[in-house]
Amino acid sequence: MSASAPTLRSLAKVLGLSRTTVSDALRGSPRVDPNTALRVKKAAREAGYRRNPLAGALMSELRRSRGTAFRGVLAAVDFNEPDRPDAAARYHRELVIGAETRATELGFKVEKFSVGHAGVSVQRLDSILQSRGIHGVILLPAWDEPDLSNLDWTQFAGVYTDYIIERPALHSVCSDHYRSMLAALQRLVALGYRRPGLFLQRHHDERLQYRWGAAFRAFQENQAGIQVVPPLVVDTFTKEDFVKWFRKNKPDVVLGHHSIAIDWMESCGAELPATHGFVCLNVLMKTRPCAGLDLQPRTLGARSTELLIAQLQRNETGIPEWPSTTTIPAHWVDGPTLRSSAGTAG
Incomplete structure (x- = not known):
């Protein structure tokens, strides 16, 4: 040689x-x-x-399209989970739009696949991807612990668009939930709120390694002038549980994912924004106008695509020795459920 x-x-x-x-x-x-x-x-x-994992896909697609700018195909893989909340579908669509847009700008295209319940098996997905010469995999968030360990990862590079994946341990891109919670609470204090309350679905926080709850509790312990309100953390939300917690602890502003809480607050006599406030932790989940956090799924999808293409261009397939996590803070969205300046809540 x-x-x-x-x-x-x-x-x-x-x-x-x-x-x-x-x-x-x-x-x-x-x-x-x-x-x-x-x-x-x-x-x-x-x-x-x-x-080079890009070469086969490139030549195959060029033969089909007769184009000159195409560089490769990426797979966006969703987990078909019957117990996943319906609200997750919109978030996933936004992730894919971000990935597709950035991929197009970089000369790639994205094909969507579904695995699990009512989707293809992992073994079948492996066969499809390899037969099509697809070596870059973007994994969409899973509600339960995802498992794609049966893919032949010697042939693939992957990025997970959520906080943590262990089967296998891949690079991840996700929202900075901890930093975003702290920033939201600091904004609320600046608006004059002194008794922030948090309500969470237990599994929603567990799958993020308790970053929403941890940031909230850390802020309560370290922010002068804040009165401690114990978070409401339940397996499934009901009006009865929420109203009982709200009346007992009297938060002046509530943070949570479900804007139905606004109705429940009003049923207790709250007038938003005159006496109380509400912040949605993911504005894609709101069912009525309110202030909240935009977790920027399109930006997350775009950044995932950039990192994945970079791996492929460096010829880095397989499970990384040191998986890394890239986080992007949420963007604040003003809304009619908060006062516009500091004042004293009733």
Whole structure:
């Protein structure tokens, strides 16, 4: 072999095989005799050959589209989960729009897949992606613990668009929930609120390793002039539980994901924004106008795409040795459920 980087052509010349046979052998094609495939892989390993995961997808798509700007295909994989909240669908759509937009700008396109309940199996997904030459995978958030460990990750690079994934442990891009909660509370204090209250669905906080609740409690403990209101954390929200908590603890502003709480507050005599306030922790979930946090799913989708393409361009497939997490703070959205300047709540 020469001192230059080995190629399919140079491997084929040394082995006395066609370039197509060498390529098929390295891709694991059943068309190649197993003994020949072993010989090819051994020679490639000894020569230090590294396959570019973008090359196959690029050539395949160019042959189909006859285009000149196309660089590759990425997969956006959603987990079809029957117990996932319906409100998550809009958030996922926004993530995909962000990923598609940025991918197009960078010369890629995104194909969507669904796995799990009413979707394809992980094994079938592996076969589809490899047959189409797709080596970049964007995983959308899962409500339960996601498991894509059965994918042949030697063939793929992946990014998870939520806080943590362990099967396998991949790079992640997600909202900075902790920082966003602190920023929201600081804004509320500046508006004169002194008894902020938080209500959460237990699983919603657990899957983020309690970052909403942790930030809220840390703020209560360290912010002068704040009166402590215990958070309401339940498995499933009911008006009865909320009203009981609201009347007992008397928060002057409430933070939570479900804007139905505004109705429940008003049923207790609250007048928003005159006497009380409300902040939605994800404005995509609101069912009526209110102030809240935009978790910026389109930006998260775009950033995930950038990181994934960068991995592919560096020829980095497989499970990373040191998975990293990229966080993006939420954007504040004003609304009619908060007073516009500091004052004293009734």
